[in-house]
Amino acid sequence: MAMANTTTRPGQALRALLGTALLGLQLLVGSAMAAGSEQSKVSQLITTAEEYALSGNYDEALPLYEMAIANLSEKPHRQNQLRYRYGIILNALGGQRPDLYPLARSQFDVVLRYIESSPGIPFEHSAARVRSALAHTYHQHSAMQENPNRRALMLRNAYQLYSSAIKDLRAEGDWQNLAITAFNIGQVCEWQGNLEEAIEWLEQAVALDRQYGFADLEEDQAYLTALRELVNPQQPVGNTAI
Structure with missing residues (x-):
């Protein structure tokens, strides 16, 4: 990606x-x-x-x-x-x-x-999954904001909601939604300029994809590789001194 x-x-x-x-x-x-x-x-x-x-x-x-x-x-x-x-x-x-x-x-x-x-009434979607969906609305909407302050606020709201969902999704063993949320919070961190934390979240997403055989492994791995390249660009290969 x-x-x-x-x-x-x-x-x-x-x-x-x-x-x-x-x-x-x-x-x-x-x-x-x-x-x-x-x-x-x-x-x-x-x-x-x-x-x-x-x-x-x-x-x-x-x-x-x-x-x-x-x-x-x-x-x-x-x-x-x-x-x-x-x-x-x-x-x-x-x-x-x-x-x-x-x-x-x-x-x-x-x-x-x-x-x-x-809390005693079973529902098809957990509160954590709904919080992740709610975070996604801020996440996507932020990309369309021309006002940097409004964009920053939406990204902060998305980050907080994703963070709140992550713990419960892990406790519930909802591994696929956990992988999706880890990917999304990683992207939020990238958009905020926090590449180191973005890499940490993408590493979690890739690990879950690999462990449970999720179809997003290749895409997530490519995104993780690109983030790592931004943080540590490979040095050019050649005999010419720069």
Whole structure:
């Protein structure tokens, strides 16, 4: 990965992200359809929103997600499942529409409060994973800031949230999300100009990729190598004195 690249992990195409995550909503939609006419209406909203999103028609998709979320107000668990999903989509679209990053943050903030206020209720995503997703909105958004103070603030917020998530992801044994978060916090450190710490985080990401066979090993290793080269450039080879 080239230095100062504004692509962050996850960097998959949005269509692939939507197609994969759509499978995760099947239980949500199915249970809604079985719960009566009102919930059937919600399931139809979600299904139609997914169809629009998969076709790239986000102007039509996003209001339908919001309507579905509003209609799930009496079903907080399902509502927060959908909020998390919606936040992921908004964050993925932020590269094209930066105005969506704050809306993505608001979704993750609500989900995080729900999880932390209901510790006895199982949820598909841990608080640490949600904090990492929230950090990613600041991380990506920072790359679009022309004001250096605002960029620095967003990077600091991202760093703090990633740092908070790292400890819990490790304790939970969520190795893939730990590797992703280590990569991302390393990139934040690079953008802050702290290359030594960036290297430390990338070393952790590469070690996890290698240990667990994650597909990002080659990319992460290349990024780590490039960071090391910035810190310790190789001396030119030749007989001519410089």
